[in-house]
Amino acid sequence: MRVLALEGEDEFFAALETRYLVRLPVLLADGSRALGTPGSAPLALAGGALPAKPTSAFFPHSGPLFSAGPEGVLLPPAPPKPLFVAGFTPRDLDCLRFIDRFFADGMLDDVYFRLRKGAVIAAVSGYCGAGGALLAPAGGGCDLEFVRDADRWLVVPYSEVGAALCSGLPDTAPDEALQRLKREGAALPDEDRTIIREASRLLREDLVPDSFWAEIGDRCIACTGCNLACPTCTCFGVQDWRYGQEVERGRMWDSCQLSGFMREASGHNPLGSEALRTRRRIHHKLAADVTRWGEISCFLCGRCDAVCPTGIGMLAVAGEMVERFGKS
């Protein structure tokens, strides 16, 4: 385990740029945090989950798939260097693990893996949540983890690459700090997870009536934000643009809260109302994925609840469900 002083952050990450395309949390001019590049804005590793999902480094809002023209089919160029992406919270790591599995299963998504392959994943945890709150250390699932302890980062490698990258940092003398943080993390209450598991059970046992979804659906303004913000939402739309002789095919994040998402060629829509679509969004993560992938695919990152303008993100809906239909 190594130590990185807060004053040393800039230098440490800037030095990685010779070998990597570095993406890490920065503080933008209006106080928003986002995935940025070293030197573009002050670093902001602390502050909790980034408002936008860090998986966008591999699966961006929109991007090219290929172009076809007189010269044949051209794939977008591979990145000049592998990516180094910091800023995953432990819950974000769960999301990344899930979509890695998803994009690799069956027909491998080459566009995703062109960016994902060889990428270094750095997590943040410890006392670096919103307002200095404690995020329980992940203890794996990444190449290296930056665990905030008072005014320093403990840097814990979990892969060879991770170990090599932090090998220049001073070693901690035998230090109890990480163990202490892990203990404190393990003692954190996890009510959210209890709620989401109970909501999942209610759905799988079909204990939530349609009237509930009608009520929730009436509050959805179809902004699509819940899907676009969610790290485990991986649906995309495809579009072709013709420039002269050349056709560019690109994809962009799609949303199952849109009517067009499910509309059949005939015009019929099996998910023709906000109620059905909202039910589907929640059901998919809490019930369908349990059957298909063996786990609930909401890892409680909190983004959909933060982005929904009318307060019907995953945790809010799950909470309402449990309160109304759960065991009293």
Add this chain to the structure above:
Amino acid sequence: MKRTLTVCPYCGTGCMFYLVSDGGRLIGVEPSSTHPVSRGSLCVKGWNAFAFVHHPDRLTTPLMRRGGELVPASWDEALATVVERLKEVQRRHGADAVMFASSAKATNEENYLLMKLARAAFGTNNVDHCARLCHSSTVFGLGEAFGSGAMSNSIDCVDRAGLILVIGSNTTEQHPLIGSRILAAARRGTRLIVADNRRIRLSRHADLHLRHKNGSDVALLSAMMQVIIAEGLEDRAFIEQRTENFPELAAAVAPWTPERAAAVTGLEAADIVAAARLFAGVKPAMIVYSMGITQHSHGVDNVRCCAALAMLTGNLGRPGAGVNPLRGQNNVQGGCDMGALPDVFSGYQRVADPALRGKFAAAWGVAELPESPGLPLTRAMDAAAAESLKGMFVMGENPMLSDPDQAHARHALENLEFLAVQDIFLTETAALADVVLPAACYAEKDGTFTNTERRVQRVRKAVEPPGEARADWEIICALAEQAGYPGMRYPGPAEVMDEIASLTPSYGGIAYDRLDPHGLQWPCPDRSHPGTPVLHLERFTRGPGRFVPVAYRPSAESPDAEFPFVLTTGRTYFHWHTGTMTRRSHLLDREEATAFVELNPQDAAALGVRDGEPVSVASRRGQITVRARVTEMVVPGVLFIPFHFAEGAANALTNNALDPESSIPEFKVCAVKIGRAS
């Protein structure tokens, strides 16, 4: 990878977001988490605001008509032709034979420059923009009542209101991030009255949903006021201390008993009484309105009633209250503030006032400026149709789809001796032009937009414009140069704003170095002023608030045996106006790909029309074929068609009946017939 903080180009809510770009191309959008309006959220249009920018249809070179075809031309040639031809029209037919149409989509700086170009370089007050079609009735009606036509309060007043009356606004679709706040407030217990006969989302959360007949707002609001006065629920102290002309109002509404209004509005008298008692019983109460109030041949009267109801109950000059006309376009407030209007300079300074004319003439370095107010846009189209207007310069507007009575609009534009259009796509209007100038879009230039709550915010360049396209402000300055007017040389938009601030009292303290991160709300008279969230606090801008009595006038066209349905028009959530941008944004276009008409199931059954079937809708002015959308959203006897679609243009049917005072057209009511398309 780069993030550029800028303002959404769609509605007047004015959300700010970051445009994410990589290698000179936009790849996405991220909301600003700290912005006071958007607070980390966006609506579907905001999330997709990057999607049209690199579309292959973007205009990349100037075009000139040769042998009937629009063909690429050089900037020098195009600019010279525009100026020569407009000047030639003026030489032959007089200075006022040309019209400049500015744009609520363009920045404040660009609106200011276009009105300066019209007045200083071309010597005409014939300059206007699409505010004529949306809130000219507000500017007139609230100007008269309060001295300012702007939204009196701020968006965050929604969170503080005790009651919200939403009338003629489908807020969750048209101002989604204001609508979502109203929805959230209603869930917290804020009382909500929705007056709109469409079953809009907010109505499902309302304490009271009034589905009054189209065009009967004056009757409804007069009767509410009658009940309030008859039951002694008015705010006597406010009326005495802050207003004038109350006895005249009381006399005008006295005959409007709930029973009489029930007959006109189609409501139950008891519902009108309930609405009046509810409204008067909760403070602070906020009135929110939009096109359902303004777009009538009696739009100004509707606005007067809203103003009177708020004053009657003491709901002005305090947080959580007010009269709040939601501005549609991203910068329609700014377009008006900048004087892209035929009768005023920036800051609503009248051109008829010799002292103000003198002030602007001196600042602009011209001997004199034209004195008599110019033509409103709608009257200019009539003048072109009547061949008294001969030349037109259109920046970023598409009257072929947005103006009432499309056949009339086409006739007017085709009649012109010369038409120049400056835009980002070849719109239906640009296709008729003699010269087309390619412009940069919002993501490719700097400037400011002013949102519906008077918040002046920075628009920033994220990527380069395509091909030879240039920012509107650069093109306007180049035209001034070409016209031999040396008074429009600026290093950039910041200096244009400095000039605006020096000449416009309400913008006196606006400067780029003060607008970070999230803008300032005017009035902001000097550099130390923090901006003004709530207007009319101690006194109204004009002094006392003025009650203006109105008489009920029915809509210009009523259903009859031949045209038995009422047609009302508007927008959908997924598209913007004439669709130039949203129909080129994949997800938005996929969501609403075709023109449709909303039709009540009862009417559909009577006509034998199935959902999704093509139907023919015709008025006295035209006929279109669109798909039937059979829905409880509309009441029997009423149809709704959005105006986005060129292939099913709602405005082929609408009535060019204008409000006598504001010249706004009656987009909300005309008589039509409908049947299965054969």
